[in-house]
Amino acid sequence: MRSKGLTSVQLAKLAGVSSATISRAFTADSLIKPETRARILALADEHGYRPNAMARSLNMSQSRLVALVVNTVANPAEGEGLDQLVHRLQARERMPLLLCCANHEDRNQLMRIASAYRVDHVVLYSDAVSIDDATDIFRSATLVVASSEPLEGRAVSDVRLDASAATRQVVDRLVDIGRRHFVYLSGRSSSHIDKQRMSWFSEALEAHSLAFDIVEHGDYSYDSGYKEAVLLLRRSRPDVIVCANDLMAIGVKDAASLLNIRVPEDLAIVGHDGVALANWEAHSITTIMPLEGMVSAALAEIIDRDPSAPAVQRVVDCVVRWARSTPELPR
Amino acid sequence: MRSKGLTSVQLAKLAGVSSATISRAFTADSLIKPETRARILALADEHGYRPNAMARSLNMSQSRLVALVVNTVANPAEGEGLDQLVHRLQARERMPLLLCCANHEDRNQLMRIASAYRVDHVVLYSDAVSIDDATDIFRSATLVVASSEPLEGRAVSDVRLDASAATRQVVDRLVDIGRRHFVYLSGRSSSHIDKQRMSWFSEALEAHSLAFDIVEHGDYSYDSGYKEAVLLLRRSRPDVIVCANDLMAIGVKDAASLLNIRVPEDLAIVGHDGVALANWEAHSITTIMPLEGMVSAALAEIIDRDPSAPAVQRVVDCVVRWARSTPELPR
DNA sequence: CTAGATATTGCATACGAATGCAAAATAGTT
DNA sequence: AACTATTTTGCATTCGTATGCAATATCTAG
Missing domain, CATH: 1.10.260.40 (lambda repressor-like DNA-binding domains)
Structure with a gap:
């Protein structure tokens, strides 16, 4: 009926x-x-x-909607984190509005449309959108930033990764066992998180009076990792390649195997993000990542706070998930 | 300010x-x-x-919201399709509400909350939710089904996969080159799509007077593919394993490599879905999939129709993406 | 310059639920 | 029973926008 x-x-x-x-x-x-x-x-x-949630929201000026601004959900790095966050929000009777920016020519237009729904919160899970644009467009919503754009005093709640200790741990071990030639493979060098990851690594290297031999540029995709690695490994022989994300690291590993370069004996590979597939048998990539679910837990917690409470900044420390793309410690 | x-x-x-x-x-x-x-x-x-979209929706009884009911976005099979769909919706100024059912004990409760937002359309992208429950909860919305639950005369718009031809193509080739011992690895045997995939395969086999040797049960995860394959391959030697999805197929391939079983020489592996990573160098799994973007294109098109128009049923034919997990045709 | 046709605008109300305030119902007290 | 204290309910208004209808402004032609 x-x-x-x-x-x-x-x-x-x-x-x-x-x-x-x-x-x-x-x-x-x-x-x-x-x-x-x-x-x-x-x-x-x-x-x-x-x-009717529309009528209720109109009257209460509170929608219980949360805009999730991400690049794409096709990528496990974003998908896995997003999934966690969505579950946490749903458990609190919040509805996520999904904004995928990657293939959208005008991200701001997208955010403007979403802002018409008077979302209570906006989670910036993407480096592709500027905090200022988002703040400007979602005037009446509470912004929660999980990208790595520097806050520079903005009064915005935020969850930030700190991989300095984890990175040092990786570098220390690799240097200990004699590795000296480090390459960094960036994803998009304009991205803040990419810059951070690179700088954590150079700091860790500096502690040993070392530096990157080379920096290559991919685009976060498996294919770009593969292609860049083939080019690179044909003309030089680094003994460590650090990648801005796990997907490229997997591509690098496959390229090494194509060229009969042994991993980890001849070449150690390190990724970032800790996506599930980096831990699969076939890949087994050592990766630097936040503790499982920490980021989404922090985000959900912030969203749960009284909206009038002052903004909070959290730091989530990264850990190393060792796998077979880096050598075991000699005993 | x-x-x-x-x-x-x-x-x-x-x-x-x-x-x-x-x-x-x-x-x-x-x-x-x-x-x-x-x-x-x-x-x-x-x-x-x-x-204000809330006020507008209230007045026009039209929200331009679309509820996307999926299992999870952590999984590339869902994530990749979802991403396509989201982009198509956004291009038409529609906002997607994301409902992830996988880890949610009460899916219906989730749908009830979403239905309060008076979504215009609901896309059932998940086998985990019953069409009847969804119809019942989203009374005033137009349901568009992309799961594989049989419609049985329900007046609902729907996009349905047909992999019978593609499956026959795969089986014919494998039988041609002499393969006789087929195993099917299911994901969740209660799932409709899984049943369909299995039955397409048995039909294709029957054409050669063959049948599955064995049916094993995984849970759609890489790990389950890996584990089941290790158990299976230790006690028998099939020459083809057909998996309900690509992730398990990848797990199977890794297990084979662990046990020194050559793929595709000794064992051919076939997956389903056509996720991007199945095509990566390291995996290269032959897979049965809809043509790129077909499903989301059909969904978006249906959503774009006049809501008062009668329901339409579309069938999207699957194609085979050949890769190195199955032998080349002998010339 | 004016009547009539047409293009624009404003007024008033509706959408569905939340809430301050007053009315009604109930409980408690003597 | 009478009266107060307290709980429970209803009335009326509000949220911000869309739209039918009436009013006004603009244009056209005679």
């Missing part, structure tokens, strides 16, 4: 009460007789009634 | 017109003097005004 959705007034009529009472039945800690509420909720359930 | 978002009335005051005129400036083909519209749009842009 597809009844086009009851309204509170119609349900009120059925229940023999006023629409105000219906509303109160659906509002926690409101002044309503428990039996009345029970009766209404039962009736609502029977008729499939749910308060 | 974070002006909390202008309203049409406030902007009207600034522009020296009534709020009705503001509204008309933002409505295509409405009766308004072009210069007035231009003036208002400029002013709106200057002040960052956008019509």
